[in-house]
Amino acid sequence: MKRALALAPLTALWLAAAPPIVIQNGTILTVTKGTLLGSLLIKDGKIAQIGENIKIPSGAMVVDATGQFVMPGIVDCHSHIAAESINEGTVSVSSMVGIQDVLNPEDIAIYRALAGGVTTANILHGSANAIGGKCSVIKMRWGRTANELLFVGSKPGIKFALGENPKRRGGGNAFGATTLRYPATRMGVEDVIREAFTQAKAYRASWKDYEARKSRGELVIPPARDLKLEPLVEVLDGRRLVHAHCYRQDEILMLLRVADEFGFKIRTLQHVLEGYKVAKEIAAHGAGASTFSDWWAYKVEAYDAIPYNAAIMTRKGVLVSINSDSDELMRHLNNEAAKTMKYGGLTETEALSLITINPAKQLMIDSKVGSIEVGKDADITIFDAHPLSNFSKVTKVFIDGELYFDRDRDIADRPALASRKKELITKAAEEQKKSPPVSPRRPGL
Amino acid sequence: MIRFCRLILLVAFAGCLWAGSDDTFFLRGATVHPISGPEIPNGSILVRDGKIIGVGVSLTPPKDVRIVEGKGLQVYPGLIDSATEIGLSEIGAVRETSDVSELGRLNPQLRASIAVNPSSEHIPVTRANGITAVISLPDGEGLSGQASLMHLDGWTTDEMEVSRTAAMHLRMPVIQTIRSRFGEGPPRIPYAEARKTYQKQMQELNEFFESARRYQKARSAAAPEFKPDLKFEAMIPVLEGKVPLLITAVRERAIRDALEFADKQKIKMILARGDEAWKVAGELKTRNVPVILGETLSLPLDEDDPYDKPFTTPAELYKAGVKFAFGTYNVSASRNLPYQAAAAVAFGLPHDEALRAITVNAAQIWGVADKMGSIEEGKWADLMITDGDPLQTQTQVMQVFIKGKTVDMDNKHHRLYEKYLARP
CATH class of the missing domain: 2.30.40.10 (Urease, subunit C, domain 1)
Incomplete structure (x- = not known):
């Protein structure tokens, strides 16, 4: 699907020894430290100084942001871009697989997300299984290798899923599954999670027992390694973050109960469209909530979804973010955040937090990204109008102080790319004339 | 507040x-x-x-x-959403709640307003954001039925109905080699086979229109063996140019096919979706064919399209002098109609024109400019x-x-x- 040659412009500037950058005379929405009319100094990929007047170091690249709005790069806590496959849907517990192994740095969605101001995203396994695969946090470093997309220092995660999706393969579904798979009910979903953690606890105990006996000098055979259970042990030990897809209030409470029973934490509830019904329980557990702004009624478990969800949960003490779960929605998360001002009356800063510092906190990367503060990564998005206005668009995006998107350059590159495409098509047509293909193209996408 | x-x-x-x-x-x-x-x-x-x-x-x-x-x-x-499934669909994933698509390829006799559910929760949700009228659109394969213009208020469907037959909806046949954007759908159809299917569908469509025309003649001549036929009966206002044919066509080729078809059949045409209408803007302008654009906030069709292609399309059509309105082609997102228009403003569409595209242009296109x-x-x-x-x-x-x-x-x-x- 995404293997075709990507012709979109490669705007990442590769600078050996990057000179400092000054973004000048813009309205700087720091998100955490107020808003000021001023400038920003970027040095060695980090934010070095923020102020009304900044001395321009010699050799600095100066970006004039007069009349423009400078904000932290947008963080999307739920995305599936840049992944060659999403669901290992054959088993109900697929914790042995991970997105990191299928990252595709040539997915055009990376560039398009950049053009919407997104700099960081949590790339999740799909929701087919009660316990899904491992997740990866990436930066939109378009033009780099798969490994270079990874957000260094981010905490590993894992996807869980409750409700209609994991029980879909239990029968009576519209998705053409021919073989039935447990679970078929929300009861079964709970059971799958409890069974898995019961095994994980026993597995952890067997290793602890082995280590203890080994340290006493006993001659012991180590337990067989179990790649499915190891990530779950990491969850039990607080070394892997759980991002759980959920909709209805009853299943949300179910998961929080199961987590309490086994002694681990749910880091984020994803979608969590009925989170507003049980906000105080979510807050008490300490789980974050990452939701859509206003999607509803696309399935039964989304019929009670309301656009006030983010606002109610925020008012009741839950750490909330707005996510996309979509290549398209990801391009305008700023507009999505604005909806929480309309529905529920969040302030401008609260609305911006939903797509910057809050998701950064949920992913435990807030010491590096999510706001404009000295010492943080220079992940910066510049809009030509206030980002919460529907009339705004992104003009420039920096990641680690490198310019990865520049609207002017994108537009300037278009004629050259168009003629290059034409050349390639002509060439392909000529080659086909010379030696027509003997066999039809392979089936499948 | x-x-x-x-x-x-x-x-x-x-x-x-x-x-x-x-x-x-x-x-x-x-x-x-x-x-x-x-x-x-x-x-x-x-x-x-x-x-x-x-x-x-x-x-x-x-x-x-x-x-x-x-x-x-x-x-x-009040705003007008020029393409929705409001009243015809309640919960996307639940077939029992959908009355959008009928079986068969030739269903001009079907009328959307018949199936609009006045108790749909989507109606009060949508109108709370200022949308007062919508086109409810049957959408199957081929000729899928009559689109109705509905007010978003009324105790009954009759009270909501502004026009039972605002347009006849046709989905233009296309050479379809890929069924789904996702990898999980049925396998790719070989080109030759897809082309054959397309030709068959085009032939079927042309023959149907010709038959309808013969029916029209037989009817007006009160031929002795004339028997009424509901499908052909429904086609007469289209053939007479009283009801426009709303033709869904996304790609340039399908849009050109649609224009050619409308010329040949001498019918009044409205283009639906028209993602690549910008490639055909001159022809649309010359023939005065208006467009019901889909969501501005959408993805480019092709990987190597400019990232902002869907955002700039409304402004390009405006500059070319093509009349257009916006439709959400949706139920639960119909309330976001004004933001689809706004997204085009960020990329060059004048603010006034964006407002016109969800008010007066829509009313003109649907032939109700004297009413709303x-x-x-x-x-x-x-x-x-x-x-x-x-x-x-x-x-x-x-x-x-x-x-x-x-x-x-x-x-x-x-x-x-x-x-x-x-x-x-």
Whole structure:
């Protein structure tokens, strides 16, 4: 699907020894430290100084942001871009697989997300299984290798899923599954999670027992390694973050109960469209909530979804973010955040937090990204109008102080790319004339 | 803020309920945006029996007419979503709640308004954001039926219906080698096979139109062996040019096919979706074919399209002089219609044109410009009172009027909000 040659412009500037950058005379929405009319100094990929007047170091690249709005790069806590496959849907517990192994740095969605101001995203396994695969946090470093997309220092995660999706393969579904798979009910979903953690606890105990006996000098055979259970042990030990897809209030409470029973934490509830019904329980557990702004009624478990969800949960003490779960929605998360001002009356800063510092906190990367503060990564998005206005668009995006998107350059590159495409098509047509293909193209996408 | 503003309006209404019927009132002191002309600061609108009978600055309220105070507020005509499944679909994933697609490829006799559910939760949710009328669109394969223009208020479908047959919907056959954008669908269809299917479908369509024409002749000649046929009967207004053919075509090739088909059949055409209409803008302009654009906030069709192609398409069509309106082609996102128009403003569409595309242009395209789409004398009082620009998300829509009737602004979402905000 995404293997075709990507012709979109490669705007990442590769600078050996990057000179400092000054973004000048813009309205700087720091998100955490107020808003000021001023400038920003970027040095060695980090934010070095923020102020009304900044001395321009010699050799600095100066970006004039007069009349423009400078904000932290947008963080999307739920995305599936840049992944060659999403669901290992054959088993109900697929914790042995991970997105990191299928990252595709040539997915055009990376560039398009950049053009919407997104700099960081949590790339999740799909929701087919009660316990899904491992997740990866990436930066939109378009033009780099798969490994270079990874957000260094981010905490590993894992996807869980409750409700209609994991029980879909239990029968009576519209998705053409021919073989039935447990679970078929929300009861079964709970059971799958409890069974898995019961095994994980026993597995952890067997290793602890082995280590203890080994340290006493006993001659012991180590337990067989179990790649499915190891990530779950990491969850039990607080070394892997759980991002759980959920909709209805009853299943949300179910998961929080199961987590309490086994002694681990749910880091984020994803979608969590009925989170507003049980906000105080979510807050008490300490789980974050990452939701859509206003999607509803696309399935039964989304019929009670309301656009006030983010606002109610925020008012009741839950750490909330707005996510996309979509290549398209990801391009305008700023507009999505604005909806929480309309529905529920969040302030401008609260609305911006939903797509910057809050998701950064949920992913435990807030010491590096999510706001404009000295010492943080220079992940910066510049809009030509206030980002919460529907009339705004992104003009420039920096990641680690490198310019990865520049609207002017994108537009300037278009004629050259168009003629290059034409050349390639002509060439392909000529080659086909010379030696027509003997066999039809392979089936499948 | 919402509750506060609602309170003010309610007080104004409550004090005056004794005076006359609900669809007669005098709205004063607001900035009136007629769309058909420049904005009127401190303007007034006189509504009687659901119709606008006066707009201006120096109107005086007749005696015994309810006064609606609009000081500091904005008044716009109600918005028109030119393509939805409202009333035809409730929950996307549940087939039992969908009446959008019928079986078969030739169903001109089907009429959307027959299946519109006036109790749909989507209706109050949608109109709460200022959308007062929608096109409900049957959407199957081929000729999928008649699109109906519906007001988003009414005790029954009959009360909602503005026009049962606003257009006949045809999905233009295409050479379809790939069924799904996702990898999980059925395998790729070989080109030769897909082309054969396309040719067969085009032939079937042409033959159907020719048969309908013969039927039309036989009918008007009162031929002795003439037997009525509901499918052909439904085609007569299309053949006579009284009902436009709304043709869904996305790619340039399908759009060109549609134009050629409309020429050949000598019918009135409206283009639906038209993602690549910008490639055919000149032809659309020459033939006066209007377009019902889909969501501006969407992905480019091809990987190597400019990232902003869907955002700039409305501005390009505007510059080429093509008339267009916006449709959401959706149910649950219909309330976001104004933001689809706004997204085009960020990428070059003049603000006024964006507003026109969801009001007066839509009314003109659907042949109801004498009834709705702007604030003018003689039109229905389909209005909304806001605290700002309806194209901006933060703007609150405080009150909507449909045919002059003060519409209930409550809806499922607001009820759940109040209920759970108050949970101890």
